[in-house]
Amino acid sequence: MDQLSPLAQIAHRPALTDAFGRAITYLRVSLTDRCNLRCFYCMGKEVKFLPKAEVLSLEEMDRLCAAFIRLGVRKLRLTGGEPLVRHGVMSLIERLGARVAAGELDELTLTTNGTLLAKYAPALAAAGVRRVNVSLDTLDAATFSQITQRPGLADVLDGIDAARSAGLAVRINAVALAGINDAGFDSLIGWCGEHGCDLALIERMPLGGMPAAHYLSLDAVRRELAQRWTLTPADGDAGSGGPCRYWNVLETGRRVGFITPLSHGFCDDCNRVRVTCTGALVLCMAQPGDIDLRAALRSGAADAGLEAAIIAAIKDKPAGHQFNLGEAPDASQRMWQLGG
Numbered sequence: 530m531d532q533l534s535p536l537a538q539i540a541h542r543p544a545l546t547d548a549f550g551r552a553i554t555y556l557r558v559s560l561t562d563r564c565n566l567r568c569f570y571c572m573g574k575e576v577k578f579l580p581k582a583e584v585l586s587l588e589e590m591d592r593l594c595a596a597f598i599r600l601g602v603r604k605l606r607l608t609g610g611e612p613l614v615r616h617g618v619m620s621l622i623e624r625l626g627a628r629v630a631a632g633e634l635d636e637l638t639l640t641t642n643g644t645l646l647a648k649y650a651p652a653l654a655a656a657g658v659r660r661v662n663v664s665l666d667t668l669d670a671a672t673f674s675q676i677t678q679r680p681g682l683a684d685v686l687d688g689i690d691a692a693r694s695a696g697l698a699v700r701i702n703a704v705a706l707a708g709i710n711d712a713g714f715d716s717l718i719g720w721c722g723e724h725g726c727d728l729a730l731i732e733r734m735p736l737g738g739m740p741a742a743h744y745l746s747l748d749a750v751r752r753e754l755a756q757r758w759t760l761t762p763a764d765g766d767a768g769s770g771g772p773c774r775y776w777n778v779l780e781t782g783r784r785v786g787f788i789t790p791l792s793h794g795f796c797d798d799c800n801r802v803r804v805t806c807t808g809a810l811v812l813c814m815a816q817p818g819d820i821d822l823r824a825a826l827r828s829g830a831a832d833a834g835l836e837a838a839i840i841a842a843i844k845d846k847p848a849g850h851q852f853n854l855g856e857a858p859d860a861s862q863r864m865w866q867l868g869g
Contacts, residue, residue: 545600545839547846555604555771555801556597558590560618562775562806564611566642567678568666570704570733570743574678584806589623593804594625596835601790603635610806613645619652626657640664640702644681646688654695661692662729664775666703667710668720689724699726700786704733707745714750715757722781729773729786734815748785751776790815796849810839812846820845 545553562579564572605625612618628634639653647682653661665685667673673682692699701721705711710767714730721728721729754760759779773786775831796813803811808823820842825835 536671537664539779545597545602545843548844549846551798551800551846552601553800553846554602554844556594556602557606557608557801557803558594559608559610559804559806560590561610562613563614564609564642565614565644565679566611566681568664568676568704569678570676570706579807585823585826587615587617589808589823591621591624592832593808593822593826593835595628596832596839598628598633599866600836600839604638605634605636606638606640608640611642611644612639613641613649619649619656622653622658623633623656627653629657636660638662641688642677643683643685643688647684647691650688650691650695650697653692654697658697660698660700662700662702663689663692664702664704665689665717666706667713668716669713672710672713676706678715689726693725697725701726701728702731703728704731704743705747705750706733706743711745711750714754718758718778718781718783718785721785722778722783725783727775727784727786729774729788731788732791734790745792746791747789751787754785786833793857796860799849801845802843802846810828810842812842813849816847818845 547553556811561584567574567576598605605623607625609615622637622639625634627639629637637656637658638660639658640662641664643665646661646663663685664678668682670680670682673685674680681831689699689701701717703710703714703717705714713768717728720726730747730750732747733742751760758781760776761779763775763784772788773791774789775784775786777783778785803814804822805811805819808821808826810820810822812818812820820838822835822838822842825838828834
């Protein structure tokens with residue numbers, strides 16, 4: 530039998546598959562628990578960051594990502610905290626970008642609050658990043674400070690402009706907060722149209738021991754928006770494994786998406802897992818039972834041992850999340866530590 534080329538070997542490698550037959554091809558990796566904002570629904574004012582010894586080194590993260598890629602992961606998203614506050618972060622991004630260039634990975638993306646994006650956008654584009662998600666809940670400076678408990682709206686807007694100038698596609702992520710930013714959704718849709726960005730509205734999830742205060746069902750939001758905008762279902766979302774369901778906005782030529790973990794489940798075709806900055810494999814962000822991969826990384830075991838630990842863990846991925854507004858949320862699962 531003819532020996533397959535390296536690229537052909539990648540194409541034929543078996544994917545990670547959970548007990549429900551879902552192929553795990555999408556990995557989100559939190560690079561740090563630190564952030565320069567304090568969004569009340571994510572982190573709050575008072576936080577205690579992890580000791581440096583508990584956080585994976587960038588070299589350990591690179592090795593871990595490489596293991597997942599060998600096992601079939603095709604899309605990798607870097608998150609935080611705020612990933613761009615991590616010292617030396619570009620060295621890791623450049624190494625991962627080289628895997629995209631080599632055909633080992635289809636896509637490398639980043640979720641950021643945008644405050645440092647103006648500084649890093651050209652380097653991100655040069656490293657092979659093609660898309661970024663920017664968390665921006667409002668265009669109003671006072672509301673921005675109310676939500677983030679910091680100033681910085683101008684920095685975020687400058688960062689988005691820099692990303693677009695560098696050739697990066699930008700999606701704006703906005704958490705829908707009843708009574709706080711819900712009057713500004715029309716402004717966000719219009720602004721995104723003017724600046725060439727898609728928009729994703731996200732239902733607030735009850736994580737980190739905090740109930741989903743200011744929860745807003747996006748079903749009602751979409752019906753209200755449809756009275757002022759011409760919305761038609763976008764093609765190409767079904768079966769993607771992603772939680773965002775998009776609608777075309779005729780007036781802007783862009784899309785608005787809705788991520789609805791509470792009002793609608795999206796777990797049947799979930800293709801993703803998360804790894805925290807401590808090396809904990811999160812099979813479902815709404816369920817306990819994270820798997821410690823840091824021990825395997827630091828035990829001196831060969832890559833085969835690390836891969837075996839990942840394969841065994843994936844079999845325990847649950848069928849779906851169990852968010853329920855009427856129940857007390859799990860205080861151990863915090864968004865800023867899980868990775869946004």
